[in-house]
Amino acid sequence: MTAIGILSKYKMSKTNGRVKILKELLGSDVALSERELQTRLEGICDRATIYRTLKLLTKKSVIHKIATEGTVAKFILKKTPEDHIHFKCTDCGKVQCMTGVVPGNIELPKGFIKKETNYLIIGICDECAKNI
Amino acid sequence: MTAIGILSKYKMSKTNGRVKILKELLGSDVALSERELQTRLEGICDRATIYRTLKLLTKKSVIHKIATEGTVAKFILKKTPEDHIHFKCTDCGKVQCMTGVVPGNIELPKGFIKKETNYLIIGICDECAKNI
DNA sequence: GTATTTTTGCAACACTGTCGCAAATATTAA
DNA sequence: TTAATATTTGCGACAGTGTTGCAAAAATAC
Ligand SMILES: [Zn+2]
Ligand SMILES: [Zn+2]
Ligand SMILES: [Zn+2]
Ligand SMILES: [Zn+2]
Numbered sequence: 001m002t003a004i005g006i007l008s009k010y011k012m013s014k015t016n017g018r019v020k021i022l023k024e025l026l027g028s029d030v031a032l033s034e035r036e037l038q039t040r041l042e043g044i045c046d047r048a049t050i051y052r053t054l055k056l057l058t059k060k061s062v063i064h065k066i067a068t069e070g071t072v073a074k075f076i077l078k079k080t081p082e083d084h085i086h087f088k089c090t091d092c093g094k095v096q097c098m099t100g101v102v103p104g105n106i107e108l109p110k111g112f113i114k115k116e117t118n119y120l121i122i123g124i125c126d127e128c129a130k131n132i
Numbered sequence: 133m134t135a136i137g138i139l140s141k142y143k144m145s146k147t148n149g150r151v152k153i154l155k156e157l158l159g160s161d162v163a164l165s166e167r168e169l170q171t172r173l174e175g176i177c178d179r180a181t182i183y184r185t186l187k188l189l190t191k192k193s194v195i196h197k198i199a200t201e202g203t204v205a206k207f208i209l210k211k212t213p214e215d216h217i218h219f220k221c222t223d224c225g226k227v228q229c230m231t232g233v234v235p236g237n238i239e240l241p242k243g244f245i246k247k248e249t250n251y252l253i254i255g256i257c258d259e260c261a262k263n264i
Numbered sequence: 265g266t267a268t269t270t271t272t273g274c275a276a277c278a279c280t281g282t283c284g285c286a287a288a289t290a291t292t293a294a
Numbered sequence: 295t296t297a298a299t300a301t302t303t304g305c306g307a308c309a310g311t312g313t314t315g316c317a318a319a320a321a322t323a324c
Binding site: 014016051 | 310
């Protein structure tokens with residue numbers, strides 16, 4: 001689906017900034033932070049606009065937010081609604097979705113109610129592992 | 133083990149701040165942020181000292197750091213060296229270790245090297261679930 | 265086209281976490 | 295116990311993230 005298509009689908013105004021932000025996210029196989037988007041967009045729009053857009057797209061479930069050990073949140077297109085694991089490389093810093101790696105069916109103690117998950121594995125990615 | 137005992141074991145100077153911080157962590161079954169420690173200690177020591185102590189204790193593996201979806205890191209005593217899941221309640225905000233809940237043996241794609249994990253489940257804790 | 269609604273940029277803000285450095289405290293050795 | 299040495303603290307400054315109010319700008323509806 002195209003950026004414009006997605007914006008139409010969720011009844012979001014098609015502004016220049018939003019289209020460009022979505023295009024970057026659509027074209028990236030790794031999660032991006034506001035900062036990284038800012039750099040890629042070369043000041044096409046304001047920080048605040050990027051944050052607002054990321055928030056809105058997350059709410060619409062177009063993208064999802066990944067909590068890493070650092071301070072920065074990263075965002076990536078949501079390809080599947082299912083729980084899955086994320087991987088963060090300590091070498092290149094890339095954060096990506098691990099599709100195909102299924103987290104075992106986790107059973108919580110009695111009384112606990114699961115809403116969403118945030119599974120992150122930190123290590124060395126396949127690309128970086130080659131150069132060790 | 134006592135706060136003093138732990139500090140001795142890891143050859144850390146027994147300062148007032150460190151003892152108090154460790155005591156709070158030893159007495160808490162939920163993860164605490166620097167802010168929460170600050171409040172509990174009622175200004176016994178500086179922000180910077182708390183951050184430095186938390187960093188050092190994490191390095192010594194006395195406590196561990198939990199990344200949540202927000203910006204704040206929380207710390208809790210490390211009872212086991214094994215990978216385990218954490219639970220964050222959206223109602224009361226508590227973050228705790230889920231001992232007993234074992235994450236299935238996750239197999240990464242070829243080439244990826246695991247160093248550490250950060251598994252977080254977000255939902256309603258048993259206590260809060262009672263009052264719904 | 266104009267009217268209306270939504271979004272933007274800007275500036276200000278609160279907050280987290282880090283660091284250098286002089287002063288304070290803890291450890292050590294006598 | 296005291297003096298010498300080593301470590302830690304508090305303070306202030308800083309960089310960075312994310313949020314918000316508001317007037318101007320842009321997009322949508324008519
Ligand atoms: Zn890598
Ligand atoms: Zn994902
Ligand atoms: Zn709760
Ligand atoms: Zn834990």
